[in-house]
Amino acid sequence: MKLQKFFKLAIFALALMAFGAACVKEGPPGKNGTDGANGATGAAGKDANETCKMCHTPAKVDIIAVQFQYSKHETGEAAISESGNAGCSPCHTQGGFQDVVARKVPSTFTVGSNGKFANDYACDVTKAYGELLCRTCHSSIHETYTSTDLPKLTTTAPVSLTFLGGKKSVNLTQDSGNSNLCIKCHQPRPFTFNNTKNAAYTGDVLNYAGLAAKPTDVFFDGTSAATIAQAQIIPGYRTHTHYGTVGAIVSGTCGIEFTGPMAYAQAVHVTKASCPDCHMASMVGGTGGHSFNAKGNFAGCNISGCHTGVDATSAKYWVNPRAAIKGLLEQLAAKLKYNGVEFMNRNTDATTNLWAGITTNNYDGYMNVYDPATNPTGQAMNPIQFQNPSPAASWTPEQKAYNLTLQVLKMTNAQFGAMINFQLCLREYSLGIHNLDYTKALLTNSLAIIP
Secondary structure: OHHHHHHHHHHHHHHHHHHHHHOOOOOOOOOOOOOOOOOOOOOOOOOHHHHHOOOOOOOOHHHHHHHHOOOHHHHOOHHHHOOOOOOOHHHHOHHHHHHHHHHOOOOOEEEOOOOOEEEOOOOOHHHOOOOOOHHHHEOOOOOOOOOOOOOOEOOOOOEEOHHHOOOOEEOOOHHHHHHHHHHOOOOOOOOEOOOOOOOOOOOOEOOHHHHHHOOOOEEEEOOOHHHHHOOOOOOOOOOOOOOOOHHHHHHOOOOOOOOOOOOOOOOOHHHHOOHHHHHOOOOEOOEOHHHOOOOOOOOOOOOOOOOOOOOOOOHHHHHHHHHHHHHHHHHHHHHOEEOOEEOEEEOOOOOOOOOEOOEOOOEEEEEOEOOOOOOOOHHHHOOOOEOOOOOOOOOOHHHHHHHOOOEOOEEEHHHHHHHHHHHHHHHOOOOOOOOHHHHHHHHHHHHHHOO
């Protein structure tokens, strides 16, 4: 008991000592010591704001962004509608274009283990997205954060032509090859052996030279199931060169070069002018600069070493050449017929027809073939349409019955080849200004080859 009592007293004493120590008043702080010597001055840093202002000024990036608002690259909806499509996205989405350039994807056609050809020019589907913006054409933005970033282009390399299955390339070397960047996308789409009714056709590119070599041979005969099955291509409303034909015309390639009264030659623009010269000339209204729109803007024509005084009234360089090509297009369209029915589709709607007004009958380059799904206004705008040789399963019984009442389609190699030339020369849009000599020869010789 005594030992236990002793321990209790000892613990109590220790507690009192700790309590007393906590209550002791803290004394005043001591005097601060002497400051040490200053360190060495560091190197001057870069002012990030000043670096940004190398490009982001009213005279550079700011004005470019405003000009780009007038461009169809900015306002077009193709990037949204083609997102995820590996075949279309290389030209319609920023990610797709960057991908094919980075991987140097060729525009060749390669045969697979199934014996069918496929177009190699496709992007990685996981990158097939993004509207066309600055980085589509300018590859080095915000890499070094200096003024050297902006001028660098994504590609100026020679362009392999998908229309020809990659068997030929074009290289416009003037202006440091800048036109090649434009032609990379602004080139026609190939015609391929895509007849699903005949297993012998493999999806390879059409033999265009064969059209010119044997102009009188029958290209398509829709009079029976047997003749349709033997066709190289079953024509339909959307049997066409696609829209970017200017790259073919400005480089003097891809036309079906029938032998005829006019020799094939190239205008001076092919070697002397570049796309930026005219399409990115000084801004006038909503044209020029980064709008890429040259319509009505002649600033690019009137530059040192080219022309002087050219405007919309200039007979030699504008009015007369365009009138001549318009006349040839209309003459050719009038000849492209079978049993009195025109091959070429008419469309007076300027919203859906980018080439409305280029010809008197407002041809749009599509074929005048009945298709209630893809060409619902065709009946209203064309006096008579051709019967569709391959009606869709989704058509109603009434649509299928009406289709059988229409004129059967038949055409020769000469007619099909001349139709390709018509599409190329209509859809390059300038009525020959891009390459007058080549355009005139294609149309003149096409007219001569058709009886």
